[in-house]
Amino acid sequence: MRIDILTLFPDMCEAVLGDSIIGRARVAGAVEIHCHNIRDYTTDKHGRVDDAPYGGGMGMIMGVQPIYDCYKTLFSEQGKKPHVIYMSPKGKTFNQKKAIELSNREHIVLLCGHYEGIDQRVLDEIVDEEISIGDYVLTGGEMAAVVVTDAVCRMLPGVLSDEVCFTEESHFSGLLEYPQYTRPAEWMGKKVPDVLLSGHHKNIEKWRREQALLTTLEKRPEMLDSASLSAADKKFLESIEYSE
Ligand code: ADE
Secondary structure, eight states, X not given: OEEEEEESOHHHHHHHHXXXXXXXXHHHTSOEXXXXXXXXXXXXXXXXXXXXXXXXXXXXXXXXXXXXXXXXXXXXXXXSOOEEEEEEEEXXXXXXXXXXXXXXXXXXXXXXXXXXXXXXXXXXXXXXXEEESSSSXXXXXXXXXXXXXXXXXXXXXXXXXXXXXXXXXXXXXXXXXXXXXXXXXXXXXXXXXXXHHSOOHHHHHHHHHHHHHHHHHHHOGGGGGTSXXXXXXXXXXXXXXXXX
């Protein structure tokens, strides 16, 4: 998979995406990520990429030309239109389902706005969808692009060491993850649950499933409405609800 980030601050994205698991995945060739500086594409002799809004108002608006030329260069290099996403608080809220969906695409472009936004005409021309990472406003789309890139990349084969890493974790199965423990078996008088020390795999599996159900019921009960639950899961939840 290839991800191109179009931004005025490529170093911000590189700083995060060049490190840790995603950094190593890039070196290993599991994913290709390129951060492009939109300013490199401006034809303005002073290097400007923004201008005052028509109709007046505060701040500056990123203009059409450098963004479109950056996009066109990518398009012609690749020979195929990439799926273009504009990072924006006006977009649909990002979630795990969207991360999985995007990880199945060959090539995505994440366009980051700054200042007061981007001229609507270039958005209308090149953008396929808008994504927000939550109901708050950031100073620019870079941090949102990094969040989306991270969540998408870790779904790609070869990025995490073991598939179990994500099939059991929060949100993948529609439930929040069960609690985890490591050594020591007792710390400050708090013991690791006995079942985890028992070596009895069936009991451990059952305990973990029930803990995932309990955690979800406590922290995000609305997620249970759309999770796929077995008859045993439902029975367990009923027993909890009745005992409260
Ligand atoms: N740009 C500014 N705020 C944002 C948000 N919440 N999500 C995505 N991009 C943004």
